[in-house]
Amino acid sequence: MTGPDTFITWVTIVALGIGTFLIRFSFLGIIGNRQLPEWVLRHLRYTAVAVLPGLIAPMVLWPAATGGQPDAARLAATAVTLGVGILSRNVLLAILSGLAALYLVLFGLG
Amino acid sequence: MSEATAKSWYWKGVRDGAPFVLVVGPFGLLFGVVGTEAGLNIAEVMGFTVLVIAGASQFAAVQLLSENAPTLIVLVTALAVNLRMAMYSAALVPHLGAAPLWQRAVMAYFLVDQSYAVGVSRFEDTPQMTLPQKVAYYFGVVSPICPNWYLMTLVGALVGKAIPPEFALDFAVPITFLALVAPALRTLAHVAAAGTSVAGALLLAFLPYNSGLLIAALTAMIVGAQVELWTKGRKA
Numbered sequence: 649m650t651g652p653d654t655f656i657t658w659v660t661i662v663a664l665g666i667g668t669f670l671i672r673f674s675f676l677g678i679i680g681n682r683q684l685p686e687w688v689l690r691h692l693r694y695t696a697v698a699v700l701p702g703l704i705a706p707m708v709l710w711p712a713a714t715g716g717q718p719d720a721a722r723l724a725a726t727a728v729t730l731g732v733g734i735l736s737r738n739v740l741l742a743i744l745s746g747l748a749a750l751y752l753v754l755f756g757l758g
Numbered sequence: 759m760s761e762a763t764a765k766s767w768y769w770k771g772v773r774d775g776a777p778f779v780l781v782v783g784p785f786g787l788l789f790g791v792v793g794t795e796a797g798l799n800i801a802e803v804m805g806f807t808v809l810v811i812a813g814a815s816q817f818a819a820v821q822l823l824s825e826n827a828p829t830l831i832v833l834v835t836a837l838a839v840n841l842r843m844a845m846y847s848a849a850l851v852p853h854l855g856a857a858p859l860w861q862r863a864v865m866a867y868f869l870v871d872q873s874y875a876v877g878v879s880r881f882e883d884t885p886q887m888t889l890p891q892k893v894a895y896y897f898g899v900v901s902p903i904c905p906n907w908y909l910m911t912l913v914g915a916l917v918g919k920a921i922p923p924e925f926a927l928d929f930a931v932p933i934t935f936l937a938l939v940a941p942a943l944r945t946l947a948h949v950a951a952a953g954t955s956v957a958g959a960l961l962l963a964f965l966p967y968n969s970g971l972l973i974a975a976l977t978a979m980i981v982g983a984q985v986e987l988w989t990k991g992r993k994a
Contacts, residue, residue: 651797652823660832661802664819665809667837673866675847681855684848687983694951694982695841695975696814700939701952702959702974703818703835704932709960713928722929729933733940740781742937743788750929 725750764894767887771898774880778872778903783910785813788930790914792817795927796824800915807911811870811904814938815839817931827968835968838975846874853881853892861893868900946989951982 651657675682684692708726710716729746736742786807793803798820806816815836822832846869854865876899881892921927943949958974965973 651799651802652826654802656829657798657802657823658805660819660823660829661805661809663829663833664806664815664836667833668810668812668815668840668843669867671837671840671843672847672869673863674844675851676854676862676866676869677859679848681851684845689845690983690986691979692841692845693986694948694979695838697939697942697948697952698955698978698982699818699835699838699971699975700814700935700955702955702971702978703821704935705956705959706963707821707929707932711928713923713926721926722932725929725933726936729936730940733937734943737941739937739941740784742940743784743933746933746937747930750926750933754924754926 721750721753724753764890767891768894768898768901771876771880771895772901773898774876775872775899776902778876779906782813782872782903782907785934786907786910787914788934789813789816789820790911790916791918791921791927792914792930793820793911794915794918795921796820800912803915804908804912807908811867811907812840812843813907814935817934821931822968825968831968831972835972835975838972843869843874846871849874849878853878854889854896856889857893865893865896868897868904870900870903872903873900945986947982947986950985951978954978954981 708722709718711719711722714722725746728749729742732745733739733742789807790803793806793816794800798806806819810816810819818839819832819836822835827835847866850865850869854862857865873896877892877896880895881887887895939952943952955974955978958977959971962970962973964970
């Protein structure tokens with residue numbers, strides 16, 4: 649399998665590395681002991697839940713591996729991962745349960 | 759004397775950080791496998807892991823790279839995932855802000871979910887700690903975590919090629935993200951933000967350059983913040 653363009657990949661890696669470092673260094677190194685305004689904090693709290701679900705929603709419903717058709721194994725894995733994650737709050741347990749559901753349906757019913 | 763206490767705080771940090779190897783190790787392994795499956799070579803996979811050292815954003819970037827999204831979209835989306843670290847950085851200033859600049863730069867590089875959470879809770883519980891003790895403790899916490907992150911990514915990249923496509927590893931990324939997000943769905947505001955993100959990304963999927971995701975994410979952040987204000991207002 650041929651991957652993404654090498655040059656573009658390295659530009660992405662270096663720029664993402666610098667950008668992420670600057671976010672981490674922001675207050676500790678540059679801004680110092682100043683309070684973030686409450687409205688900024690309020691939006692920052694939701695960054696992860698705002699980006700990640702939207703990123704994966706098309707992969708759940710229209711997986712490229714099946715030519716864009718929804719499929720039972722991936723939907724079952726989604727439901728199990730989400731359910732176990734919400735109930736147990738254990739990331740690793742949720743991942744393992746999701747993989748187990750994926751393979752059970754893929755190989756058990758296949 | 760102070761040399762000796764700094765040393766013992768370093769080892770306390772190592773002990774407090776060690777359990778997180780169980781979380782970070784498999785996550786690193788998975789990134790190595792997924793990166794290799796996406797067509798990256800070992801240098802590129804390790805470039806991500808060492809230079810970016812932020813798992814969720816690395817998965818996001820690799821996913822968008824393999825969808826041939828424009829570089830600017832890849833960067834903005836992946837950096838949005840890491841914006842929460844600005845909060846971590848601010849939270850550490852009262853404890854580590856007086857350290858020499860080079861130490862603060864190195865500590866910033868190693869600022870991950872675990873070093874923030876463990877560090878801040880220890881510093882707040884133990885206010886009598888001196889600055890050198892806090893710095894030593896912080897480096898202790900990251901000592902077992904970050905090297906294992908690099909190492910397990912490398913192992914994943916090395917074994918990734920050997921895993922056949924029947925194993926549907928394309929789905930390891932959604933499973934990982936679902937598992938990361940699920941425990942955070944603890945308030946109405948978080949659920950509303952996640953729901954907005956999903957609905958927006960699906961409805962706007964027709965927009966070019968994966969820009970629909972960015973619009974959905976931005977809207978979801980605003981929805982989360984507004985619902986938080988609204989639920990707080992009702993309680994008060």
